[in-house]
Amino acid sequence: DQQVKQNSPSLSVQEGRISILNCDYTNSMFDYFLWYKKYPAEGPTFLISISSIKDKNEDGRFTVFLNKSAKHLSLHIVPSQPGDSAVYFCAASTGNQFYFGTGTSLTVIP
């Protein structure tokens, strides 16, 4: 039962352009959403989060958008940098249980 889905396994973007990573979820009870970045051989690192009462949260180059009616969230990175190349996971939670998507591998081409 995959409650959080990332349908694009990979994405390539030119340096300086915008990266848009997408995530869909099925459980309307989710009230907190997060994006994590993961490098090989390391644990996921928290990037940005959004509560279900908001539709946008911004932190520097990273912006997360939440569309509750569509059960969709996205992460925008602008401008993209080569150091952003990693696997990005979205996660959703209700209570103390977090559900992760399968990840999108982002490659930023210099």
Added chain:
Amino acid sequence: EPEVTQTPSHQVTQMGQEVILRCVPISNHLYFYWYRQILGQKVEFLVSFYNNEISEKSEIFDDQFSVERPDGSNFTLKIRSTKLEDSAMYFCASSGQGIPNQPQHFGDGTRLSIL
């Protein structure tokens, strides 16, 4: 910046043996978690732990699994009788200072290989 540490980084164990994975969460955090990621698959929630007891667990976390906070700093995951399908990366995470919906800070994981 404080971080979550996990030991060992790689554990190789014979099938049927018990294994204990160790984690030291961030010191002032109150919520603790274990996840696993089978190679090529998604990160899967196993269990959350708060106030010295399990607060939530997934269907993966069956009777073969147990967690413990034996002292004020360590948080352990025990697998009683390992199976081949237990081979995965196991991540420990901690969060919060009393609020469950806080970003989780992850360790770098323990790669468990069952032979």
